[in-house]
Amino acid sequence: MAGRRARTGRGWDASPPRAGDDNTTPRPRRGRRGRSEEADPEATPAPPRDEAEVAREICLRQLAVRPRTRAELAGALAKRGISEEVSAQVLDRYDEVGIIDDAAFARAWVSSRHAGRGLARRALANELRQRGVDGDTASEALGELDEETEAETARALVDRKLRSVRGEPDAVFRRLVGMLARKGYPPGVAIRAVKDALAAQSAEAAEFADQIDADALADAEGELDRDNRVPE
Structure with a gap:
């Protein structure tokens, strides 16, 4: 009704009407930051991530905690659903550049666990086996004790x-x-x-x-x- 002020839930709206606004056309709702809540029809979904890239990130996070054997990393990748083919490709590359070195891992493990915990060769052999170190590599490392x-x-x-x-x-x-x-x-x-x-x-x-x-x-x-x- 002309000449009357519209009643709102918070009191009287005394603001003058804008041009072309007959107070009957609903306005689009907006979010807290002023953006329309309607989806952008031109938005495109992000492309799927490369599986090898995901595998490398998983390995690097594992290695950031402590050194790992190839078997330990392969197990972590399998739990995250990485295919055997991609897992082998990534781990082979890490072998080539020296990021994975089961022989070095075994030597360091034997040295640290014997010095820190006083473990003997039998207990150390069992721990290396549990971490996927093969028998020959473990025997070579244990031979230094x-x-x-x-x-x-x-x-x-x-x-x-x-x-x-x-x-x-x-x-x-x-x-x-x-x-x-x-x-x-x-x-x-x-x-x-x-x-x-x-x-x-x-x-x-x-x-x-x-x-x-x-x-x-x-x-x-x-x-x-x-x-x-x-x-x-």
Whole structure:
């Protein structure tokens, strides 16, 4: 109605009408930023990403966390739906330029895990196998950890543990041998390391250690271990 002001939900609209506006034609709704909510008919969807590019990004994100073996990267790509063909192409290229190097990975893994966790060759071989390192590559890396170094590490682990362990010598002996066994040390190495450490600890422990026939006990433990080992 002419001469009357339109009523709105927030009060009277006192603004003058614009030219050509008869207050009856609905205006298009706009978003908060003033853009029409209607879709742009000229907009085109983004082209699909190249599968190899996606595969490379996945590999680089994995490698940014820590070094990976080829098998680990292949598993990550498979989980993300990358085809075997593209996966092989990308990983072959990474092999060529040295981004993937299972031999270097195995050497670094053996060095760091032995120094940091005191793991022996048996436990390290199992970890490398779980990460997809082939047997020959793993054996070469494990060959750098000689028996003398392994025995010295076992003794150092026992000496450190003896500072906090309490109990009768026989209980302490079993506990420490078990600790070394869990870290992959063979029975002979574990028993000799614990016997020598107990002999140097106290008179009571030394007396107990003198009664231990390390060779016979190691043979018995070795037979029991072979009987209980699950076939691979």
